[in-house]
Amino acid sequence: MEASDARLWIIEALGMRLAEPAGDTLSQRLYAELRALIQQRRLTPGSVLPSSRQLATALGVGRNTVLAAVDRLIAEGFLLSRPGAGVFVAHWQPMAEALDAGDVPVSRLSRRGMRILDFSATLSERHAAFAPGVPALDCLPRERWQRLLRRHQQRAPAGWFDYTTEGGLPALREALCDYLRLSRSVRCDPGRIVITQGAQQGFELIARLLADVGDSVWIEEPGYGGAQACFHSAGLAMTPVPVDEAGMDVASLPTDTPTPRLIYVTPSHQYPRGVTLSLPRRTALLELAQRHDAWIVEDDYDSEFRYASAPIAAMQGLREDARVIYVGTFSKVLYPGMRLGYLVLPPALVDPFRRANARLHREGQYVVQAALADFIAEGHFVRHVARMRERYRQRQARLRDALAPAVAAGLSLSSGQAGMHLVARLDSVELEGALVTRAREAGVQLSPLSRFYLQAPGEPGLVLGYAAASEAQIDTAGAWLSDAWFEWVGKR
Amino acid sequence: MEASDARLWIIEALGMRLAEPAGDTLSQRLYAELRALIQQRRLTPGSVLPSSRQLATALGVGRNTVLAAVDRLIAEGFLLSRPGAGVFVAHWQPMAEALDAGDVPVSRLSRRGMRILDFSATLSERHAAFAPGVPALDCLPRERWQRLLRRHQQRAPAGWFDYTTEGGLPALREALCDYLRLSRSVRCDPGRIVITQGAQQGFELIARLLADVGDSVWIEEPGYGGAQACFHSAGLAMTPVPVDEAGMDVASLPTDTPTPRLIYVTPSHQYPRGVTLSLPRRTALLELAQRHDAWIVEDDYDSEFRYASAPIAAMQGLREDARVIYVGTFSKVLYPGMRLGYLVLPPALVDPFRRANARLHREGQYVVQAALADFIAEGHFVRHVARMRERYRQRQARLRDALAPAVAAGLSLSSGQAGMHLVARLDSVELEGALVTRAREAGVQLSPLSRFYLQAPGEPGLVLGYAAASEAQIDTAGAWLSDAWFEWVGKR
Numbered sequence: 001m002e003a004s005d006a007r008l009w010i011i012e013a014l015g016m017r018l019a020e021p022a023g024d025t026l027s028q029r030l031y032a033e034l035r036a037l038i039q040q041r042r043l044t045p046g047s048v049l050p051s052s053r054q055l056a057t058a059l060g061v062g063r064n065t066v067l068a069a070v071d072r073l074i075a076e077g078f079l080l081s082r083p084g085a086g087v088f089v090a091h092w093q094p095m096a097e098a099l100d101a102g103d104v105p106v107s108r109l110s111r112r113g114m115r116i117l118d119f120s121a122t123l124s125e126r127h128a129a130f131a132p133g134v135p136a137l138d139c140l141p142r143e144r145w146q147r148l149l150r151r152h153q154q155r156a157p158a159g160w161f162d163y164t165t166e167g168g169l170p171a172l173r174e175a176l177c178d179y180l181r182l183s184r185s186v187r188c189d190p191g192r193i194v195i196t197q198g199a200q201q202g203f204e205l206i207a208r209l210l211a212d213v214g215d216s217v218w219i220e221e222p223g224y225g226g227a228q229a230c231f232h233s234a235g236l237a238m239t240p241v242p243v244d245e246a247g248m249d250v251a252s253l254p255t256d257t258p259t260p261r262l263i264y265v266t267p268s269h270q271y272p273r274g275v276t277l278s279l280p281r282r283t284a285l286l287e288l289a290q291r292h293d294a295w296i297v298e299d300d301y302d303s304e305f306r307y308a309s310a311p312i313a314a315m316q317g318l319r320e321d322a323r324v325i326y327v328g329t330f331s332k333v334l335y336p337g338m339r340l341g342y343l344v345l346p347p348a349l350v351d352p353f354r355r356a357n358a359r360l361h362r363e364g365q366y367v368v369q370a371a372l373a374d375f376i377a378e379g380h381f382v383r384h385v386a387r388m389r390e391r392y393r394q395r396q397a398r399l400r401d402a403l404a405p406a407v408a409a410g411l412s413l414s415s416g417q418a419g420m421h422l423v424a425r426l427d428s429v430e431l432e433g434a435l436v437t438r439a440r441e442a443g444v445q446l447s448p449l450s451r452f453y454l455q456a457p458g459e460p461g462l463v464l465g466y467a468a469a470s471e472a473q474i475d476t477a478g479a480w481l482s483d484a485w486f487e488w489v490g491k492r
Numbered sequence: 493m494e495a496s497d498a499r500l501w502i503i504e505a506l507g508m509r510l511a512e513p514a515g516d517t518l519s520q521r522l523y524a525e526l527r528a529l530i531q532q533r534r535l536t537p538g539s540v541l542p543s544s545r546q547l548a549t550a551l552g553v554g555r556n557t558v559l560a561a562v563d564r565l566i567a568e569g570f571l572l573s574r575p576g577a578g579v580f581v582a583h584w585q586p587m588a589e590a591l592d593a594g595d596v597p598v599s600r601l602s603r604r605g606m607r608i609l610d611f612s613a614t615l616s617e618r619h620a621a622f623a624p625g626v627p628a629l630d631c632l633p634r635e636r637w638q639r640l641l642r643r644h645q646q647r648a649p650a651g652w653f654d655y656t657t658e659g660g661l662p663a664l665r666e667a668l669c670d671y672l673r674l675s676r677s678v679r680c681d682p683g684r685i686v687i688t689q690g691a692q693q694g695f696e697l698i699a700r701l702l703a704d705v706g707d708s709v710w711i712e713e714p715g716y717g718g719a720q721a722c723f724h725s726a727g728l729a730m731t732p733v734p735v736d737e738a739g740m741d742v743a744s745l746p747t748d749t750p751t752p753r754l755i756y757v758t759p760s761h762q763y764p765r766g767v768t769l770s771l772p773r774r775t776a777l778l779e780l781a782q783r784h785d786a787w788i789v790e791d792d793y794d795s796e797f798r799y800a801s802a803p804i805a806a807m808q809g810l811r812e813d814a815r816v817i818y819v820g821t822f823s824k825v826l827y828p829g830m831r832l833g834y835l836v837l838p839p840a841l842v843d844p845f846r847r848a849n850a851r852l853h854r855e856g857q858y859v860v861q862a863a864l865a866d867f868i869a870e871g872h873f874v875r876h877v878a879r880m881r882e883r884y885r886q887r888q889a890r891l892r893d894a895l896a897p898a899v900a901a902g903l904s905l906s907s908g909q910a911g912m913h914l915v916a917r918l919d920s921v922e923l924e925g926a927l928v929t930r931a932r933e934a935g936v937q938l939s940p941l942s943r944f945y946l947q948a949p950g951e952p953g954l955v956l957g958y959a960a961a962s963e964a965q966i967d968t969a970g971a972w973l974s975d976a977w978f979e980w981v982g983k984r
Contacts, residue, residue, distance in 0.1 A: 028674060031802070035677075039810075072802035075909075077771025090771065108785070109844055110753075113701035117844055120851040124655050137650040146645045153638045158629040161827035162960075163616050182520060185527075197689055197831065198854050204696075208725045209605035213705050229851045233700045235727045261602075279569025279582065293600070310523070310564040318531075331854075335653035339689065339856035352601055352609055359612040359721045362690050362823075364831030365857070417567075468654075 011050060011058040026061050031069035038078050038089055045091040049079065112233055119229035121451050124465070129477035131445050132272065132421040132465035133301075135332055136391055144380060148371035160366035165358040167350065168195025168342070169369040175376035176342060183382070184300065185313035186326055188344050194353045195369060199299065199329040199341040201361055203227045206262065206325055207234035209349075209356050210295055215261040220248050222452035222459070224271045227264050227299060236262070240454045243270055247277030250288060260294045268303035268312045269418045272452050272463045276418070282315050289323040296324045302332045304385045305467075306418040307393045316344060325349075330372065332420065333385055338368060388467075392420060395466045395474060402478020406485045420467035423449060425459075431488050432460040438484055444477045503542060503550040518553050523561035530570045530581055537583040541571065544579075604725055611721035613943050616957070621969035623937050624764065624913040624957035625794075627824055628883055636872060640863035652858035657850040659842065660687025660834070661861040667868035668834060675874070676792065677805035678818055680836050686845045687861060691791065691821040691833040693853055695719045698754065698817055698835075699726035701848050702787055707753040712740050714944035714951070716763045719756050719791060728754070732946045735762055739769030742777060752786045760795035760804045761910045764944050764955045768910070774807050781815040788816045794824045796877045797959075798910040799885045808836060817841075822864065824912065825877055830860060880959075884912060887958045887966060894970020898977045912959035915941060917951070923980055924952040930976060936969045 014033050037043045049055075052070060056063040070087060073079040080088045109117075124131035160169075167173070173190040180186035196202045203226075211217065213235035219228055221240035231238055239257055241248050248265050263285065267277035277285075289296045298315050306312065316326040326344035345353055357363065375381050396416050400407070403424070407413060414423040426432050432448045439446040449461030462481075466474060506525050529535045541547070544562060548555040562579060565571040572580045601609075616623035652661075659665070665682040672678035688694045695718070703709065705727035711720060713732035723730055731749055733740050740757050755777065759769035769777075781788045790807050798804060808816040818836035837845055849855065867873050888908050892899070895916070899905060906915040918924050924940045931938040941953030954973075958966060 027802075032677070035805070068802055071800070072804070075768070075798070075801040076804050077774075109701055110704040110707070112704055113844065113848065116700060116848045116851060120847040123657060123847070123850055134654060137653045140653065146642075149645060150638075150642060153641060161629045161632065161829045162626060163823075163828045165615060185524070198856070200853055204852075208608060209601055212602045212604055213727045215602070226851060226854075229848075233852060234725070235705045276567070282569075306567070308563070309567040310519075310560055312564070312568050313527070331655075336655045336854065337653045337856040337858055339854060352605065355612040355615070356605065356608045356721075358615055359608060359718060360696075360725060361692055362718075362828065362831060364690070364829045366829055 011055065014055075014059060025065075027065045027068040030059070030061070030065060031072050034069060034073060035076075035078055038073075043089045045089050047089050048085075049087040049089070051086065112235075116229050116233055119225040119232070122225040122447060124445070124447075128443075128445060129469035129473040130421070130447070130462075130464040130466065131468055132447050132463045133332065134465060134468035135335060135420065136388060136395075136467055137335055138470060139388060139391060140335060141380065141384060145371065145375065148374050149367065151374070152367045152370040156367050156370070160370075163358070164363045164366065165354060166363075167354040167357070168193065168363065169366050169373060171373040171377075172369045173342075175373045179376055179381065180314075180326075180328070180344065183311060184303065185317040186344055187317045187320065187322075192345050192347060192350055194343045194345060194350065194357060195363070196341045196343060196357065197339045197361065197364065198331065199301065199327050200226055200230060201357070202327045202341055202343045203230040203264075203297070204234070205343070205353055205357055205360070206295070206297055206327075207231050207236060208360070209352055211236055211261045216258040217262040217264060218248075218250070218260040219264045219454070220266065220270060221454055222272055222449065223264070223454070224266065224299065224301075225452065227297075228454065231262070231264070238454060243273050243275065245275055247275050247281055248285070250281070250285060259292045260289075261292075262295050262297055263289060264297045264299065265315075266299045266301065267315050268300055269306070271299075271301065272421065272423060272447075272449065274414045274416070274419055274421070274423055276312060277315070282318060286315070286319060286322050286324070290321075294323065296322070297327060298324050299327045301329055302419050304333055305389050305392050305420060307389070307396070308417045312418075333381070333388070334372075338372075340365065340368065340372065392467050395469065395471065396422065398471055398474045399464065399466045399478050402475055403482050406482040409486065409489065411482075411485055421463050421465040424462040424464060426461050429457060429460045432462070434488065435462065435481070435484055439481070442480055442484075444480055446481075503547065506547075506551060517557075519557045519560040522551070522553070522557060523564050526561060526565055527568075527570055530565075535581045537581050539581050540577075541579040541581070604727075608721050608725055611717040611724070614717040614939060616937070616939075620935075620937055621961035621965040622913070622939070622954075622956040622958065623960055624939055624955045625824065626957060626960035627827060627912065628880060628887075628959050629827055630962060631880060631883060632827060633872065633876060637863065637867065640866050641859065643866070644859045644862035648859050648862070652862075655850070656855045656858065657846060658855075659846040659849070660685065660855065661858050661865060663865040663869075664861045665834075667865045671868055671873065672806075672818075672820070672836065675803060675877075676795065677809040678836055679809045679812065679814075684837050684839060684842055686835045686837060686842065686849060687855070688833045688835060688849065689831045689853060689857070690823065691793065691819050692718055692722060693849070694819045694833055694835045695722040695756075695789070696726070697845055697849055697852070698787070698789055698819075699723050699728060700852070701841075701844055703728050703753045708750040709754040709756060710740075710742070710752040711756045711946070712758065712762060713946055714764055714941065715756070715946070716758065716791065716793075717944065719789075720946065723754070723756070730946060735765050735767065737767055739767050739773055740777070742773070742780060751784045752781075753784075754787050754789055755781060756789045756791065757807075758791045758793065759807050760792055761798070763791075763793065764913065764915060764939075764941065766906045766908070766911055766913070766915055768804060769807070774810060778807070778811060778814050778816070782813075786815065788814070789819060790816050791819045793821055794911050796825055797881050797884050797912060799881070799888070800909045804910075825873070825880070826864075830864075832857065832860065832864065884959050887961065887963065888914065890963055890966045891956065891958045891970050894967055895974050898974040901978065901981065903974075903977055913955050913957040916954040916956060918953050921949060921952045924954070926980065927954065927973070927976055931973070934972055936972055938973075 052066040055066045080090045173193040177188045177190045180188050217231045217236045218239045218241050220243050242252050303311050316324040329341040412425040416422050436446045436448050447463040450458030544558040547558045566573050572582045665685040669680045669682045672680050709723045709728045710731045710733050712735050734744050795803050808818040821833040904917040908914050928938045928940050939955040942950030
């Protein structure tokens with residue numbers, strides 16, 4: 001094709017396309033159409049473009065419109081400008097063969113990627129009966145919270161919008177420290193706290209900064225998939241430790257178990273079993289950590305909600321020299337979408353954790369942090385916890401009432417001294433599977449206990465979250481579950 | 493010590509302590525004091541506690557106060573209640589030896605943890621001259637932004653506060669998609685976008701879901717420490733690829749280079765060198781990715797700011813079948829503290845990425861996402877970008893003016909066709925080090941170019957961010973730098 005032909009032909013081709021109505025600017029469309037012609041090889045490498053003046057006149061657009069499009073194509077390498085000679089289509093190599101990227105099979109995921117998806121089976125997806133781990137979002141003090149957010153949005157210094165590396169807003173770390181000392185018996189000062197974007201980020205930091213690929217982490221069996229996904233994705237080897245009525249039972253491990261670098265535990269209220277780690281086991285675990293130069297990761301996710309007595313003190317506070325990193329979250333006490341959590345660290349680890357957090361994850365949400373600092377310092381936080389504790393106690397009682405017929409006939413429920421869920425024991429994985437499937441059809445979310453086990457077969461049962469469900473939802477879903485259970489018992 | 497003695501002694505010990513003024517409730521203090529006596533073995537295991545009535549009377553506090561403290565200690569396992577016989581101090585084993593956790597040496601960090609800290613050397617810590625990668629926080633349309641936040645805080649449905657798994661607010665993904673198609677030539681639909689809490693989270697997902705421990709990732713040399721820290725912490729092996737005036741130069745690699753699983757690249761505006769990846773190299777890289785079944789990670793961090801022509805189109809849009817994952821952030825266009833970024837994925841990867849993100853990191857900040865969706869859809873985003881482009885062009889010119897004397901005498905600056913920083917070449921690492929040290933003393937933040945290299949020795953130079961600095965700051969810091977450079981030149 002000769003250059004002169006190209007000149008006529010291109011104007012015709014472009015003119016037709018530009019006449020079609022569209023939302024883009026003329027220059028953007030001209031750019032896109034020219035690029036398409038080049039990419040489709042309809043404009044061959046080496047051919048000369050009409051001058052910008054010619055194009056503008058022929059297409060009935062401004063010359064600046066043409067220049068903007070052409071300049072961009074020059075910058076991108078599709079066109080070449082040779083001063084004095086005009087603008088040419090560049091010599092560029094199209095790719096050899098096409099492959100439909102839209103059809104990437106999931107098997108192209110990494111092995112660990114596939115495994116991470118396994119852990120997502122226990123995700124709560126709706127704040128209904130019986131999603132576990134979700135707080136009462138209908139009871140949030142939204143007006144007060146909005147007022148605090150507004151206050152700090154208006155006053156925010158520019159630094160809050162910037163990259164920061166200070167481990168979280170000092171005011172939040174101070175307010176939180178007072179709360180943790182008083183209510184959770186955590187040994188703390190504001191300088192030992194690092195604010196994270198949720199507890200998950202805390203687990204990620206711990207796994208990377210304190211363990212290398214192949215190092216061993218002991219976890220509870222059954223246990224929390226979110227933490228396990230982090231450990232697995234960091235390349236750690238997980239050793240499941242059985243949980244009985246007194247919590248994680250380290251003594252039951254065979255003697256050839258790999259020594260731990262990390263020990264992940266939910267001592268106040270084991271997730272999902274709901275038991276409390278006994279004092280002898282706590283001290284034994286602290287000793288074990290010292291002996292092996294390991295770290296205990298204490299996940300204190302919902303300890304605020306204890307109904308029979310005051311909240312159990314954190315392991316971290318048991319001894320000054322406890323090799324414990326305390327992990328907390330605001331997801332359970334306020335709301336998950338806030339994405340704020342925190343670590344309480346031994347002093348020597350604070351600076352490395354701050355710097356690594358800034359490098360790996362970046363800090364942020366200082367306006368929300370400031371609102372939260374006031375929310376705690378002004379006493380709203382403690383009041384909200386107290387209100388929710390009463391509310392959850394009532395919701396648990398409501399769930400027990402709804403399940404009372406089944407319980408009278410043999411269904412076994414966990415003690416429910418604490419937390420936001422009950423565990424119902426089931427006799428078989430078949431029953432578990434049948435109930436979960438039928439519940440889904442009935443719009444009830446049942447979380448199978450067996451899925452919380454790393455090693456098959458897990459114990460069958462149901463993890464029944466009651467905190468997020470309204471009383472009416474609990475009544476309906478509870479009655480449905482009781483009936484469904486009876487049907488199965490009747491069938492046998 | 494006999495039980496009866498203990499009864500008298502404990503009341504005396506407690507009475508003295510409780511009389512001291514403090515902020516806690518009486519019950520909390522009683523709990524803490526009793527626990528301390530038990531932990532210090534001053535109350536020996538097996539000894540009987542005075543009755544709650546006795547304690548209350550003797551200490552002059554309410555019986556409920558005593559009961560609350562005692563119940564908590566029973567729940568925690570420090571005390572045992574034997575019905576009919578009273579409350580006893582439990583037999584529990586204190587730990588064998590103390591170790592000062594406050595003195596954990598940094599060498600106890602994992603090997604990768606130590607390495608992650610290395611990458612933190614290039615963090616920007618202040619929005620002043622010349623922190624690179626920080627936008628003009630003094631130019632944020634704060635009132636409009638606050639109005640949008642307020643709007644959505646008030647209207648937010650409960651689901652926004654919950655755990656979510658939908659890959660980000662649909663309205664944001666739609667608005668963003670329109671923007672990316674039009675302004676960045678990204679092939680996109682809203683269903684292919686996953687919103688993350690910043691680009692870093694995007695890198696983390698990519699590294700874990702698409703690569704296993706030991707897999708190879710090719711990175712630019714010099715390059716971006718934030719992405720490198722993510723890849724390293726995921727256990728990947730990094731292969732530095734030299735960057736020249738046409739960007740990442742894959743052809744320069746020795747033939748025995750490990751084939752890549754991931755290729756990380758900043759094609760629009762290489763970080764930190766500032767060059768643009770040429771079209772031939774783009775197509776070659778796309779072909780290479782196809783050949784090796786690898787993925788290109790296209791980090792398009794600041795491409796909006798191009799001064800000589802319209803922004804360069806994204807690599808991702810070059811071909812339908814491009815094996816590219818496009819990573820974007822709002823940190824550069826709006827503000828870093830927002831902590832929102834996004835991935836544009838091939839359709840088959842969307843579901844795995846959504847689920848893994850929900851499991852590993854959790855989603856959140858839906859109110860901010862909603863405000864951002866409106867900010868984009870109502871056109872404020874594009875206007876802000878245009879305003880900032882003009883502003884940064886001016887600030888760059890201002891920096892060039894301030895450095896003009898040095899440049900006239902031989903200091904070499906990068907072309908500055910795009911982005912938020914210039915690179916000044918220096919003749920020696922000694923000069924680089926001297927300038928950085930003296931700048932710190934003078935309150936000027938100089939980022940040494942050599943620190944952006946993975947392999948020593950890096951090329952000496954300075955990465956000079958001009959976007960975040962006010963005109964006055966640029967004048968002062970620029971004049972300081974010019975003078976300091978002259979001093980050195982004079983010395984030689």
